[in-house]
Amino acid sequence: MKFYTCILLGIIFSIFESSLLSFIPAEFLKPDVTIPFIIYTTFFHTPQAGLVTSIVMGIIQEVLSTSPNGSMIFSKVLIFLLALFFKNKLYIDSKYSFSNICAGAVVCESLIYILLSWLAKGETKHIENVLFFMFPNAIFTGFIAIFIFSFVRFLNMKFFNKD
């Protein structure tokens, strides 16, 4: 699958998340649907593709959120760099290992956001909330990542003729 298909899917999933989950009265059901796409392109495509995906995903999250300017791009690009670092150290052999890596990336993202707020502004007003949702978000993103991985693999085999 071309990496821009991943980007397109990430954008569509994010917009669906914003509009679809607005009527589900559960705070915990908010996975970070962009993380699986960043991890996927970083591990299965070129580093350039991973970087472009992380930037686009960062921008789309800032567009659909009241997060401070630059924060999401910063955290997504840092997640990409971490994924790039671990690319040759971790091996994604199944959807479950992919899910675990995505869950770990969400935990990292929360910590990066707290660290960034603290470093840049000297304040971490959202710290309680970020910590409160860190593990539920990680678990739920990991869960969703299983389906995203299977879906991307399905698209690969069906339309892109590649395992």
Add this chain to the structure above:
Amino acid sequence: MVIIASILILVVSFFVFTGTPVFVKNYSRIKTFCSEIAGPALKVLGKPVDGMKYIFNNYINLINTKKENNALKKRIGELELENQKIYNLEEENKRLKSILKITEKNPGNYIVARVIGEDVKNWFKCIIIDKGRDDGLKEKMPIITPKGVVGQVVEVSKWHSKVMTIGDVNSSVDVNVEGRDTRGILEGTDHTVLRLKYITKNDEIEIGDKLVTSGKDGIYPKGIPAGIVIAINKNKAGIFYDIEVMPYNNFKRLEEVIVVRRR
């Protein structure tokens, strides 16, 4: 090469985050451009979501019933769905009537908007509405419903706007306790309940007291219901009470809101 580019982007985004003017100005242009593309996409993708919402609200509860008996049960299900549809229409009618009551008083002062999305991060409490710059929306405009205060506009693009609800940790509303000479600041906690601050132990306040906006914060008009006091910790050390407030609006269930144009 990629690593160098990534580090450069990290540095730039860090400066954007800290609010360095040169970076913020250029970044805002990119973000505005992206927002203007995302706005119509939200509206278009929101349409199938409406259908899914309808199914979620009305149909899922009936799945088991439908399995029990084919033809007759199916007919009952259909009728129930129709009834539910009528009920939903009645509810919508009620909501729109109550909105109309407010907007009819000063037609030029209010803009009715639909909620089309919410923040993709649960770290922030924000909703997205389908009215933007083209409809005359500006930042800091208050958002209300017939029930009470919702929040304020924090970001406006051509097609849509982002609204920070009063439940967000960055939100503060100057409020009065209805019928009493007590004033405080209502702050968001990022959870369902809000916190009423700076009410001294000499002030009069009881559980069940209603809070209304004071109009002194320069954002919200005076006299809009904000919430109801649900808990007071009088044993807290210090000169202030620790007070919990339940907002009148359920921000997860908002469908239409009113933007107050003039204050």
